[in-house]
Amino acid sequence: MKHKLLIYHKDAKLYEEILSKRLPHLEICSASQPEKAIPFIKEAEILLTWGIPDELLKEAENLTWFASLGAGNEHLVNNPLIPKSIPFTKATVYGEMMAEYVFAYLLYFLRDLPKYFRSQKKRVWEQTRPERLRGKTMGILGLGSIGKEIAERGKQFGMNILGVKRNPESVEHVDQVFCPKDLEKMIPLADILVNTLPLTKETYRFLGERELRLMKEGAILFNIGRGKTVDQNALIKNLKAGSIRAVLDVFEEEPLPPESELWDLENVIITPHVSGINLPEEICEEFIRNYERWVRGKPLMNLVDREKGY
Ligand code: OXD
Secondary structure, X not given: OOEEEEEEXXXXXXXXXXXXXXXXXXXXXXXXXXXXXXXHHOOOOEEEEOOOOHHHHOOOOOOOEXXXXXXXXXXXXXXXXXXXXXXXXXXXXXXXXXXXXXXXXXXXXXXXXXXXXHHHHOOOOOOOOOOOOOOOEEEEEOOOHXXXXXXXXXXXXXXXXXXXXXXXXXXXXXXXXXXXXXXXXXXXXXXXXXXXXXXXXXXXXXXXXXXXXXXXXXXXXXXXXXXXXXXXXXXXXXXXXXXXXXXXXOOOOOOOOOOOHHHHOOOEEEOOOOOOOOOHHHHHHHHHHHHHHHHOOOOOOOEOOOOOOO
16 A cells, blocks of 8 residues: 655645655645645645644644654644654755855855945946955854754865854864853854754743844854844844844744834845745655655654754
């Protein structure tokens, strides 16, 4: 008998196209609307999704694996309709793409790109001395699959890499790992602070007024984790004071409301939660590796720790 997978997502068809070629023995239903999923949900053994209505989920009586398409799963992790007895896995493929985002904007600042765009428009030939990444210190909050990719690239650029991790064991490509209670020691050392934290009870407003005030003059804050891990009002206050710069991909409220003061600040770059975006090919590769374990009854990789919340 064929195993049964329900893919529930706006791009479910894309995932189905890839997986049906690679896993022809799997019966797949792809749905982007509840109506399409209803006839299949009771039989589904595996669910691949980044969110599904509770009315559907409660019918999933044969579920043996909940596979999330996302990296951050705070909206799912406490859902009692996902039984604690079944594995809940996350996607860990976003790091490379998110590292590209960080270095794109970092080099935008350091190589003075806005100035050269303006000069070109005015036909002005005027050289300025660029700042270097080499020798700069980057502090990374969260050294999971995303933080590690950023650390590796930072090292390739000759940077000094610091990181904060719940369990401060040594991590490849990171020169010094701090525990969360030593955050205040790390922040003043960083020229660039990159927040990749997931949202949990512990990380809510992890960067508050006090921590933001400790940032170096001229330092750049990236937030590519979750908006609510930073106190947004405190951040706005610091940005208005003009001492720091920020590249923000995530916000307390998304979409960022048009009336937010953040839009108008000169020292802020705003992007609409795109640093790591849906990656069907890579996600399917990772899913297939885990599927092969699942059919053999082996423990799955990339499990979400429901106690920790990520
Ligand atoms: C995620 C996301 O997958 O932010 O966590 O999109």
